[in-house]
Amino acid sequence: MDLKEKLISDYRLHESKLNGFARGKIYNIKLDAERYFELLGFPNRKQEDWRFTNVNPIITNNYNYDLGAQPQISEEDLQNFLVPGLKANTIVFINGIYSDKHSKIITEKGKAYIGTIKDTQKSNKELIEKYFAGNADYKTDGFTALNTAYMNDGVFIHVSKNTEIKEPVLILNITDSSKGEIMYHPRVLLVAGESSKVSLIEIYESDGENFSFSNAVTEIYSENNSEVHYYKIQNECDKSYHVGTTQVRQERDSRFNSLTVSWGGSVIRNNLNASLQNKGADTIMKGLFIASGNQQIDNHTLVDHASPYCHSNELYKGIMDENSNGVFNGKIMVRKDAQKTNAYQMNKNIILSKSALVNSKPQLEIFADDVKCSHGATTGQLDNEQLFYLKARGIGEKEGKKLLLYAFANEILEDIPIDDLKVYLEKKLSEKLEKK
Amino acid sequence: MLSIKNLRASIHGKEILKGINLEVKAGEVHAIMGPNGSGKSTLASVLAGKEGYDVTSGEVIYKGKNLFDYSPEDRAREGIFLAFQYPVEIPGVSTTNFLKTAINEKRKYLGQQPLSSVDFLKMLKAKAKFVELDTEMTSRAVNVGFSGGEKKRNEIFQLAMMNPDLSILDETDSGLDIDALRIVAEGVNKLKTKDNAFVIITHYQRLLNYIVPDYVHVLSDGQIVTSGGKELALKLEELGYDWVEDLADAK
Numbered sequence: 290m291d292l293k294e295k296l297i298s299d300y301r302l303h304e305s306k307l308n309g310f311a312r313g314k315i316y317n318i319k320l321d322a323e324r325y326f327e328l329l330g331f332p333n334r335k336q337e338d339w340r341f342t343n344v345n346p347i348i349t350n351n352y353n354y355d356l357g358a359q360p361q362i363s364e365e366d367l368q369n370f371l372v373p374g375l376k377a378n379t380i381v382f383i384n385g386i387y388s389d390k391h392s393k394i395i396t397e398k399g400k401a402y403i404g405t406i407k408d409t410q411k412s413n414k415e416l417i418e419k420y421f422a423g424n425a426d427y428k429t430d431g432f433t434a435l436n437t438a439y440m441n442d443g444v445f446i447h448v449s450k451n452t453e454i455k456e457p458v459l460i461l462n463i464t465d466s467s468k469g470e471i472m473y474h475p476r477v478l479l480v481a482g483e484s485s486k487v488s489l490i491e492i493y494e495s496d497g498e499n500f501s502f503s504n505a506v507t508e509i510y511s512e513n514n515s516e517v518h519y520y521k522i523q524n525e526c527d528k529s530y531h532v533g534t535t536q537v538r539q540e541r542d543s544r545f546n547s548l549t550v551s552w553g554g555s556v557i558r559n560n561l562n563a564s565l566q567n568k569g570a571d572t573i574m575k576g577l578f579i580a581s582g583n584q585q586i587d588n589h590t591l592v593d594h595a596s597p598y599c600h601s602n603e604l605y606k607g608i609m610d611e612n613s614n615g616v617f618n619g620k621i622m623v624r625k626d627a628q629k630t631n632a633y634q635m636n637k638n639i640i641l642s643k644s645a646l647v648n649s650k651p652q653l654e655i656f657a658d659d660v661k662c663s664h665g666a667t668t669g670q671l672d673n674e675q676l677f678y679l680k681a682r683g684i685g686e687k688e689g690k691k692l693l694l695y696a697f698a699n700e701i702l703e704d705i706p707i708d709d710l711k712v713y714l715e716k717k718l719s720e721k722l723e724k725k
Numbered sequence: 726m727l728s729i730k731n732l733r734a735s736i737h738g739k740e741i742l743k744g745i746n747l748e749v750k751a752g753e754v755h756a757i758m759g760p761n762g763s764g765k766s767t768l769a770s771v772l773a774g775k776e777g778y779d780v781t782s783g784e785v786i787y788k789g790k791n792l793f794d795y796s797p798e799d800r801a802r803e804g805i806f807l808a809f810q811y812p813v814e815i816p817g818v819s820t821t822n823f824l825k826t827a828i829n830e831k832r833k834y835l836g837q838q839p840l841s842s843v844d845f846l847k848m849l850k851a852k853a854k855f856v857e858l859d860t861e862m863t864s865r866a867v868n869v870g871f872s873g874g875e876k877k878r879n880e881i882f883q884l885a886m887m888n889p890d891l892s893i894l895d896e897t898d899s900g901l902d903i904d905a906l907r908i909v910a911e912g913v914n915k916l917k918t919k920d921n922a923f924v925i926i927t928h929y930q931r932l933l934n935y936i937v938p939d940y941v942h943v944l945s946d947g948q949i950v951t952s953g954g955k956e957l958a959l960k961l962e963e964l965g966y967d968w969v970e971d972l973a974d975a976k
């Protein structure tokens with residue numbers, strides 16, 4: 290029995306655990322999503338969107354849905370996974386199971402609602418039902434369908450109108466595969482109310498020697514004039530697989546500012562889709578991916594300009610070493626009514642070995658005539674002239690490469706507005722490059 | 726300090742240096758002049774260890790050792806400094822960070838402790854003042870967005886920071902206005918001691934009014950065709966390189 294068949298046949302079992310969702314609207318959505326998963330299954334390389342990334346390694350493992358009792362993590366290990374010094378609303382999941390012990394909410398209640406999806410089902414049913422699965426379409430994507438059908442918890446954040454939350458919301462997903470192969474389905478739903486401001490940080494970390502697969506969906510609603518900063522950081526081990534879709538819906542004058550950092554994991558696929566639904570919306574997408582060994586990191590982005598006077602700017606940078614494989618597929622869609630659109634996209638990659646590879650594919654589909662759009666992509670090696678200049682000042686090959694790669698990558702990190710996060714990422718970047 | 730004997734070097738199979746002989750002793754200033762394409766920068770690059778050149782014969786002894794046994798970075802750490810004719814831009818790396826790394830790599834090589842941030846900054850300020858460089862420039866990325874003159878001045882600033890034994894200046898004076906030229910030349914004069922040496926590649930005698938060379942050599946078609954004192958530079962200025970090329974043909 291392959292993974293798809295196993296999942297389908299086990300669904301009844303899963304369903305019996307859904308008592309938290311007790312026959313409401315979400316329950317029905319989940320059942321519907323399960324039917325779509327049966328229909329869609331897992332993608333293959335014949336599908337245009339999956340041309341460069343083979344999902345077979347992900348779906349040929351014999352995953353468990355849970356590993357018995359709630360896995361535990363020591364306070365010390367937890368601290369290693371968090372961002373030093375950062376004051377944040379921290380929500381910790383271990384193998385997809387919420388850990389109350391390690392989580393804490395510090396933002397005052399009136400400013401925002403921050404809770405688990407399970408709890409919200411009980412305490413704020415109508416609110417979550419209004420948004421859940423309204424944005425991430427499970428009818429066209431097998432992984433999203435799988436997540437929607439199988440998720441049984443997650444995080445719901447609702448930021449009140451005219452409110453700025455100073456403390457970011459940090460969701461730490463820890464995979465612990467020490468007791469066996471594990472699959473889980475993280476789910477996040479963020480609603481940023483009108484003229485609100487919020488930062489959401491998702492961190493993926495892992496521990497344990499068995500294969501694991503996290504299949505995530507994050508939905509973001511950025512209401513009129515709101516500002517959302519979204520960070521997704523993947524720092525897992527080389528037995529970890531991850532597929533994630535972040536679906537953003539932007540209303541009038543909203544600002545969505547994202548940073549996706551992928552430097553740990555075996556096969557990673559990030560889908561980041563922003564739909565600019567109303568005038569004056571602004572989207573910034575930045576990404577950094579660093580791979581070595583046999584790692585595969587695939588970034589698919591979509592900026593859907595569905596209304597006029599919107600602006601988007603995208604910059605992704607990759608560093609590929611050894612046999613690693615990177616993908617940047619950036620689609621910009623400018624619909625017929627989206628006049629006066631400004632859309633920019635850039636992808637730059639450095640290849641450090643003969644057998645490393647990057648597929649860079651811009652996709653522009655423009656149906657409006659009064660727009661400014663540009664895109665560019667460069668893939669090359671480190672500049673020998675620069676390396677020699679450094680050597681001529683006594684900076685050797687290894688140190689010189691590090692200096693140049695750090696400078697290349699740091700363009701993505703240098704204007705992170707959250708200082709502690711910036712320091713944390715810059716330090717991690719140094720550590721990554723130390724090994725090159 | 727430096728002894729070059731019958732040095733021949735080629736690039737992509739084309740011979741550029743065709744038997745160079747040159748002796749540089751501590752405390753000396755040598756000027757190398759010569760027409761475009763005669764091989765001046767090639768000589769500087771071969772000495773600094775740039776890839777792509779094949780040394781086909783001859784030897785270079787630096788401080789009693791075979792220079793070609795050292796990697797480019799070790800040559801720098803051993804005290805060779807090349808001020809580039811075309812300084813390279815390095816986006817994202819600040820001059821401060823670059824120089825701090827350079828100095829500490831050299832110190833590590835020499836078995837010394839790294840410089841403290843405070844001492845480094847003190848030195849940085851002092852040397853910047855020395856070449857009349859705005860310290861704001863040092864926080865910017867190396868050479869990025871610098872004018873031609875600023876790049877050259879930045880080379881001399883780096884030279885002052887690295888405090889080398891043998892400095893090779895490849896047309897550091899080209900593209901400088903009179904004021905900048907004076908600053909650069911005064912900088913070099915102040916850095917000159919009886920223990921270090923300078924090899925100054927230039928097209929223009931005006932630099933040599935400020936930095937008075939002990940020897941002037943004329944490079945033509947990969948060979949030093951004539952050498953003399955500072956008056957040779959004046960002669961070249963007056964007569965051009967035609968008579969030199971005749972000398973080369975005679976060889």
Ligand SMILES: Nc1ncnc2c1ncn2[C@@H]1O[C@H](COP(=O)(O)OP(=O)(O)OP(=O)(O)O)[C@@H](O)[C@H]1O
Nearest residue numbers: 736737739741759760761762763764765766767768
């Ligand atoms: N990468 C290369 N491939 C082929 N020929 C080269 C290369 N680099 C330099 N040369 C040739 O070597 C010769 C010497 O060049 P070099 O730069 O050393 O001259 P130069 O004396 O410094 O000239 P200038 O006064 O213009 O700076 C020239 O004919 C040049 O075209």
Ligand SMILES: [Mg+2]
Nearest residue numbers: 765766767810
């Ligand atoms: Mg030259």
